[in-house]
Amino acid sequence: RHAAMKSKEILAGLEITQGEHMNRKQKGFSLIELLIVVAIILIIAAIAIPNLLRSKMAANEASAVGSLRTILTANVTFNSTYGVGFAKDLVTLGGPAGPTATCGNSMLIDPVLSAAVTAGTAKSGYFFTYTGGTAFTGTLPAGCAAGWQTFDVGAQPAVPGTTGQRTFCIDQTGVIMDDPSGTIKAAGGVSCSTDGYPNSL
Secondary structure, three states, rough: OHHHHHHOOOOOOHHHHHHHHHHHHHOOOHHHHHHHHHHHHHHHHHHHHHHHHHHHHHHHHHHHHHHHHHHHHHHHHHHHHHOOOEEOOOHOOOOOOOOOOOOEEEEOOHHHOOOOHHHHHHHHOOEEEEEEEEEEOOOOOOOOOEEHHHHEEEEEOOOOOOOOOOOEEEEEEOOOOOOOOOOOOOOOOOHHHHHOOOOOO
């Protein structure tokens, strides 16, 4: 009988120990622990998000410079191919894909770039303003409109400070210029330096 009572006491002690263990498991994290975790996440986000935004802006700016070079190359090709001066606008350099390239639809740049003329149709966060200066005065092939003797193209961010900060410009000389402040957005059709862009890349 004594042994039986001792066994009951041991079992009772085990039940108490197991109960305490279950209570501890069910207790979970304290409020302070959760607040610490949230604070750490917020600190990491505060560090990472601005860096991510800067990286995205830098990538968009690099893409804009690449697009300006593409436009220049296409325009030089257009001029030598059709003999009507530089293209009258970006649409003429691009246009929808068709069976044959023409002086009005040369398909020298992709349709996304040729349509990126407003903030709403921006390519990689930038849109482009194409302007011609002096009109071409030579003999025009049949079905072709006169282009330009000079041109420049300005690139500006669709959302300044978010998709990019700097503005860029290229003209018939092939020199890309930029404005780090992003305030100069003109494309007057003569040259980027005339528009006021301060730096050459």
